[in-house]
Amino acid sequence: MQHDTHAHHEVHAHTHDTGGTASWSMAAQATLHCLTGCAIGEVLGMVIGTAFGWGNAPTMILAIALAFFFGYSLTLRGVLRAGVDFRTAFRVALAADTLSIAVMELIDNGVIALWPDAMDAHLDDLLFWGALALSLVIAFVATTPVNKWMIGRGKGHAVVHQYHH
Numbered sequence: 001m002q003h004d005t006h007a008h009h010e011v012h013a014h015t016h017d018t019g020g021t022a023s024w025s026m027a028a029q030a031t032l033h034c035l036t037g038c039a040i041g042e043v044l045g046m047v048i049g050t051a052f053g054w055g056n057a058p059t060m061i062l063a064i065a066l067a068f069f070f071g072y073s074l075t076l077r078g079v080l081r082a083g084v085d086f087r088t089a090f091r092v093a094l095a096a097d098t099l100s101i102a103v104m105e106l107i108d109n110g111v112i113a114l115w116p117d118a119m120d121a122h123l124d125d126l127l128f129w130g131a132l133a134l135s136l137v138i139a140f141v142a143t144t145p146v147n148k149w150m151i152g153r154g155k156g157h158a159v160v161h162q163y164h165h
Contacts, residue, residue, distance in 0.1 A: 027148030037071030
């Protein structure tokens, strides 16, 4: 049994480390992971900014900062569970998530900024939630190929997979 597990990990690592192709399913899972952290941060940032009556720019900055924070936190949690020290886990999270979160945030916030009246919508408006939901879906679709490309080159979430045993 031990030998089979070791062989599986060698094959798994070989797929990512040699520039092998990554599956769309694997890329979608990595993007969904990223989307979860981004969505938590986006919604929380918008709720806080709206509740305090902040303008669009400070609210968007807070939402983006929280999206990065929660995106990194989800990865950190998993890597730390594997017994890795915090400094190493933090570096892994940065390597795994930075480009993915950045692309997701650029697309997500770009859609909301360009959507007529979305920036002025309130938490109790259907436009607020509809624009946010659609912007996250578009961001997911746009970010999945980025993650597929990165994983196929042993980057991004391929770095995290070595800690999931």
